[in-house]
Amino acid sequence: MSTQIPKQTEESTETESEAAEPASKGEERRAEKRRRAAERREQRQEEEAEKAAADESTVELKVFRYDPQVEGKQEPRFDTFHVPFTKGMTVLDALMYARDTYDSSLTFRHSCRQAVCGSDAMFVNGGQKLACKTQISEMEEPVRVEPLPHAEVTKDLVVDMEHFYDQMEAVEPYFQTNEFPDGELEEQRQDRENREKIKMSTRCIWCGACMSSCNIAAGDNEYLGPAAINKAYRFAMDEREGEEIKQKRLEIIEQEHGVWRCQTQFSCTEVCPKDIPLTEHIQELKREAVKNNLKFW
């Protein structure tokens, strides 16, 4: 199985059984309810599966399931859902249908449904994709849906994003400059070419697909990763910041776990749902860094 199973599975089981000892009435009720819910769910899934298997216009999904707290889900498994196909259906639509119709405990992040909130990056048929902009009709069946690889799984398709956020925030990801125009209502000037230069880099939606696809990031937990380096690029190339700030930015990305780790495998560029040329940006920063170092020799 390509998905990393979190190591904490065993620990969580322990805490669960510990907590269960001084069983209160509420706990008992919940345990009983859990059993009943599981039974009902199984029954419903079987019925639905039979019904759906007889119907050709359905899509078969195999979805990764894991919950550190729930009996029967502590060992990761795949559940099969048959979802009626409708024209234009995305992987996200299918997951929502499965959740709202068959199993309300099926868990995944999603919000905007239009590829801008970056919540629903997943591993679909072996590739990092945004579920909301992946057409079911373009996927081979059964469609296998897993959480992003190389991240801790929180539950089902939800992964822990903290490490990704930490890396994003490690590059001083905010605009800095030493000079502003005099007038209070006066903007800084920026020519069209420079705006165009940074445009693609500003499209990042923090979905984490690139980081998940990167072999280097998988092996070096401290590697800034493609998204954070792209964020640094966005500012380093923005002429409004000025030369002095640019020096500082290049120092940040030149650190031990910075741009020089990248081995230009292009996996990040391939999976980016916003088509950001991540590898090119990393390469360009390498060149800038070299130029900059030569200047000080």
Add this chain to the structure above:
Amino acid sequence: MHEHDVVVVGAGGAGLRAAIAAQEAGADVAMVSKLHPVRSHTGAAEGGINAALRDADSWQDHAYDTMKGSDYLGDAPAVEALCQESPEEVIRLEHWGMPFSREDDGRVSQRPFGGLSFPRTTYAGAETGHQMLHTMYEQVVKRGITVYDEWHVMDLAVTDEDDPAERTCHGVVAYDIQSGEVSGFRAENGVILATGGMGQVFDHTTNAVANTGDGVAMAYRAGVPMEDMEFIQFHPTTLPSTGVLISEGVRGEGGILYNEDGERFMFEHGYANNDGELASRDVVSRAELTEVNEGRGIEDEYVHLDMRHLGEERILDRLENILHLAEDFEGADGLTEPMPVKPGQHYAMGGIETNEHGETAIDGLYAAGECACASVHGANRLGGNALPELIVFGKRAGRHAAGEEMGEAEIETGRSGDWQPADYEFGVEVGEAGGSGPAAADGGAVATDAESVVGAAVDRAQERVEELLSRDGRNHAEIRSKVQETMTANVNVFREEGRLEETLADLREAREAYKDVAVSDPSRTFNTDLIHTIETRNILDIAEALTMGALAREEFRGAHWRKEHQERKDEDWLKHTLISWNDGEPELWYKPVVLEGENKTYEPKSRSY
């Protein structure tokens, strides 16, 4: 219990700006949001930010356009604050590095938008909201403001005096989605609600799945009235299959609408002889649906938006994002074919009643952004006026909550001024469906000090969670989709009395069904079943108030069209609709609109484009 000076609920445009402002004013600020800030729906805004930046333009013209666009239901002090302060706020965003589109001379670009007398919509391609959201989150990171992300705020901690005007908000209670822990957040100075839209009340909407109107419903149950809820903007250009938004920028740049017969109907059928496609959004939405209803729609459902004549270069420069959206979500190539579009729920003009400082009728409770109603947009919002609202009123609420002196507000809240009770009998029972349901201020233990008020709110929320997790019952999803269906069928662009009443009855049934709701996922880890179940309660409260307001308002104003009442009735209806929860028995009342601005009074004129 967490303690901060100011607690901001929601981390989209208004929340981020409020947090920055409060922190700059010296407060210790925490943001609590059910999403990580960059996931907020501000990021989906496309078109731009209206600001009178240029010498040939003026804030007075912007205010005039906005009052006219609001169909004279905007309150002048709020509208003027928006238009006066938007320019400095836009420049501030530029100084924070926001990558605006640029002119040849390096200054920020502006383009024409519907209902504007000057091209003052400042933009960053067709992804202005995304750039604005990320730019402000960068400032929050820079300032080290505490963010509790993926914490769902369940309720407000408000005292329980009989008269809502005497109540005080001391904080919020939130559920940590990651761990399942329920915690109190004590706010020494104030709570700012910035929870955004409520589009999930409808089933064809440009709004995110997370836009369930949580803040509006929470404030309502705590005693703050909802204002002008019947005014819903249906955006004229959304993709038919998903509701994904196609920016007004397309028409601003010269895009044209055609019906099935290839007629440019905005002109050829006389809907807007001067402004055509760039008439106000309500006008264009009604025109499109009229075309469809009269048999001139394509596939009986939609019309065409054509931008091919703009040329590839201009489209790529200014509207590139639109090409991706049309391709990914409708399979249409905007460079070689017209795009199918139809009206979809887009924006709530109404919301939590506030004054121009963002204060509500409850002490210590503020609201800003789409969840609030100051009112800047009145009966219809102009395109490009939502983003400036976020930054102007986010900033104002943040400063006020942090204790900055801002002078006396002109707009009155609660029943403090000249208000009148409504004289309308709803055929159906409304309000709490007995038994279930959390209510922030519905009696219970008398808590006086702030700590105990928050503590009591935590206990109630904890109990609610345990109840939902432990009992058997029905799943919320079916109830939610029934609400969405009836709202979309009957409380849409065209509204008639009988069908509004039908919806009120449907909502009654949904409220009854919700009494038996339960969560089948027993997990404490990332239990989205639980979160969605709690949200559905908020959707119910909002849908009901919205429909009540729509039934009682027997006139046609802005986005609110009534079959039986085909004209604007200024003599009777130059007033805001307010609905108070009244501890479970909703009460409808009205207060006059404020048309007196700083130096002039905005006299209602007929609204033609």
